[in-house]
Amino acid sequence: MKPAKRPTVHDIAAAAGVSRGTVSRVLNGGYVSAEARAAIETAMSDLGYVPNNAARALKMRRSQAVAFVALEPHSLFLDDPNIGAIMLGANAALSLADHQMVSLVVESARDTERVARYLSGGFVDGAIVVSARTKDPIIKVISDLSLPAAFVGHPPELDQHIPFVGIDNVGSARAITEHLRSTGRRRIGMIAAALDRDSGIDRLTGFRSALGDLFDEDLVADVPHYDYGSGVKGMRDLLEREPAIDGVFAASDAIAAGALEVLREAGRSVPGDVAVAGFDDSTWAVRTQPQLTTVHQPAKEIGSCAAQVVLRQLRGEPTDAGGQLLPTPLVLRDSA
Amino acid sequence: MKPAKRPTVHDIAAAAGVSRGTVSRVLNGGYVSAEARAAIETAMSDLGYVPNNAARALKMRRSQAVAFVALEPHSLFLDDPNIGAIMLGANAALSLADHQMVSLVVESARDTERVARYLSGGFVDGAIVVSARTKDPIIKVISDLSLPAAFVGHPPELDQHIPFVGIDNVGSARAITEHLRSTGRRRIGMIAAALDRDSGIDRLTGFRSALGDLFDEDLVADVPHYDYGSGVKGMRDLLEREPAIDGVFAASDAIAAGALEVLREAGRSVPGDVAVAGFDDSTWAVRTQPQLTTVHQPAKEIGSCAAQVVLRQLRGEPTDAGGQLLPTPLVLRDSA
DNA sequence: TACGGATGTGTGAACGTGCACACGTTAGGA
DNA sequence: TCCTAACGTGTGCACGTTCACACATCCGTA
Incomplete structure (x- = not known):
């Protein structure tokens, strides 16, 4: 039947x-x-x-759909509060252009292969790729197919012709570190995370350049992830190394939240004894006590901008291969 | 060219x-x-x-893809820590069966129409639907197409033949409330959220039934969402109405976290003065101080179970139309 | 020798569309 | 009156695949 x-x-x-x-x-x-x-x-x-869209797509070579490829979703979906907003922003922009966003999750090598098949199978006209490592096989697939694409948050070094959308991590980190200095702090440390990614490295670079001569390698705690637990660990580390620390730049809001908890336990007031600055302007920033001074990541705009980049390629308009950096205003709240 | x-x-x-x-x-x-x-x-x-998958799908009437439809993603992606885990669970199960998960985001009425076209367009063989309201038009589309589907967390009343996967909200709420009673608490309140959804209503029902004669309507604070801010608001409410309160069941971990903050400001110790229980066993539960006693939601299992249900239908095996409730063990930590 | 099965290969017909083309009709201007 | 243009409609083909069928070859066995 x-x-x-x-x-x-x-x-x-x-x-x-x-x-x-x-x-x-x-x-x-x-x-x-x-x-x-x-x-x-x-x-x-x-x-x-x-x-029947399948038949239409076959005939037209157009599916009116764009893939949103999330690599390493474990860390992304569970830790990074931005990914949801980026998706929403991309979806809104694609929706306006009457395109369907389909998001694909890559967890394992098995997934990689299947997603590669899917991308090359004519089900999508383009792709937005989030958090790719430079050597990720998906990049090769996309470039081999010359599938219209945009990378988010991570310039793909190998393939210069694939445009990307992101923020100026170096500049933002420098700006917020300068803010810490401008409030008179002298012993400023950083909890640096994810130094295996560009974002992590760049934030540390910005921090270092803002401090200049004041920079002290001992005041950098190196933690693996952008999450709360890493913040706890990193702050304990810093307090032990330099009890007189009076300023901390945390590489993410979640890290800053963990640092606040440790400072509270240690009896340091914030921002009285120690100024703390975060990064992301995520939901964390307003949940902490005091609320966080941080760098605003325009997540929704990043998503919609990436979508625009793909749509432009679909319309045949040439894109600036170089990529695009969105502004990241400082958000001054109570913690610094 | x-x-x-x-x-x-x-x-x-x-x-x-x-x-x-x-x-x-x-x-x-x-x-x-x-x-x-x-x-x-x-x-x-x-x-x-x-x-070319498009051609293959046309010929075979099989796309080897299953849709993961996220309705009302604003609240979902930004507040609910479970949605990510559910997606991951579903993706893993589908991946094992060599199917592609494509997740579709529905934000607006415009999206609804487009997603409906997509679902009926032959690009997917089935659908997993998260957080549908009973009257959502997507439900009608799916039932009209008789597209193999599974609903997560919400039995669709109208169409009894669409199976669902969820947890026993009533039973879990009762169980954790009974735990609060067993620790000797007498004035137990609840911060009830999202009473426009089944999940919210059921948790309140379970709470009420566990208390029996002890139930006091004045000790129920009614807040709109499952988020941190609602917890702050709800706890302030409860403290004002009953300063002698010694137990609180929060409808989510985020709410419990907000409640903890208010209790700390009010100088009440937890669990000394007031016992607090949450719901979800999300990342919140281990970030708070003290860590939360809560109800474990098997989010990953829910996702993979929903995927199994769809895959079974795809294989032509009949499914128990009734739906399926997954066990929700109590997690005893420090807050109660 | 002849036959049947197993193995290997080519051919034509779909699947459901969109588009180019051909065809008809009508109206208007030279 | 004839040519052109605009409108309205039907037909064939192509998209890239899979499947059913036909055909060809080889081998073992009756």
Whole structure:
């Protein structure tokens, strides 16, 4: 027993007493008489017709869909509060252009292969890739297919012709560190995270350049992730190495939140004894006590900007291969 | 200038000196001689051939893809820490069965229509739907298409034949409330959230039934969302209404975290003066001080279970239309 | 020798679309 | 009157694949 075979253009044409071509025209625009149009439309709603996108995609070489590829989703979905906002921003922009966003999750090598097949299978016209490492095999697939794409937050060094969207991590880190200095702090430390990624390295670079001669390698705690637990660990480390520390730049808001907890336990007031600055302006920033001074990451804008980049390529307009950095205003709250 | 037209089976066949049928056979299994197979395989790698899924889906009426439909993603992605884990669980299960998960985000009415087109367009074989309201138009689309589907966390009342996967909110809430009673608490309140959803209502129902005669309507604070801010607001409310309160069941861990903050400001010790219990066993639960006693939501299992349900339907096996509730063990930590 | 099965290969017909083209009709201007 | 243009409609083909079928070859056995 078949599951109620779906009607096709043929069925509609037969029911309305016209030919398939005419049905196609009322769907895609063209010259159709009013009566034919009416007959076809009633036939369509009677039979519950929906066009078969698979056939359309095959014929048109266009699926009206763009992939949102999330690599390393474990860390992303569970730790990074930005990924959701980026997705929402991308979805909104694609939606406006009548495109469907389909997000693909890559967890394992097995996934990589399957997603590669999916991307090359004609189901999507383009791709937005989040958090790729430079050597990720997905990059090669995309570049081999010359699939219109945009990378988020991470310039793909190898393939200069794939544009990316991100923020100026170096500049933002420098700016907020300078803010810490401007409040009179002298012994400023940093909890640096994810030094295996560009974002992590760049934030440390910015911190170092803002301090200049004041920079002291001993005041940098190196933690693996951007999460709360790493913040706890990093702050304990810093306090032990330099009890007189009076300023901390945390590489993320979650880290800053962990640092605040440690400082509270140690009896240091914030910002009285120690000024603390975060990064991201995520939901963490307003949940802590005191609320965090931090760097605003325009997550939604990043998403929508990446979508625009892909859409432009789809329209055949050339894009600035170099990529695009979005502004990251400082958000001054109570912690620094 | 075309973007380097992709090779098709025809091209491979021509390059290898065989017919399309033989190429198809090495792809899908069948009798092929060793030499033909070798010739075809070198031709494939030389030309960089990848099968066109759109054409395959058209012919086979199978796309090997399942949709993960996220409705109301604003609240979901930003507040609910479970959605990510559910996605990951579903993805893992689908991946094992060699299916692709594509997740679709529905934000607006415009999205609804587009996603409906997508679902009915033959790009997916089934759907997992998260957090649908009973009257959501997507439900109608799915049921009209008789698309194999599974609902997460919310039994769709109207269409009894669509199976769902969830947890026993009533029973879990009762169990954790009974735990609060067993520690000798007498004035137990609840911060109830999202009373416009089944999950919210059920948690309140379980709380009430566990208390029996002890239940006091005044000790229920009603807040809109499952988030931290709501917890702050709800706890302030409760403290004002009943200063002698000695136990609180929060409808989520985020709410419990907010409640802890208020209790700390009010100078109450936890669990000394007031016992606090949460719900979800999310990352919140171990970030708070003290760590939360809570109800474990098996988010990953929920995701993989929903995927299994869809896969079973795809294989033509009948499913228990009733749905499926997963166990939710109590996690005893320090807060109660 | 002839036959049947196993193995290997090629051919044509779909799947459901959109588009180019051909065809008809009508109206208007030269 | 004829040519052109705009409108309206039907038909064939292509998209890239899989599948059913036909055909060819080889081997073992009756």
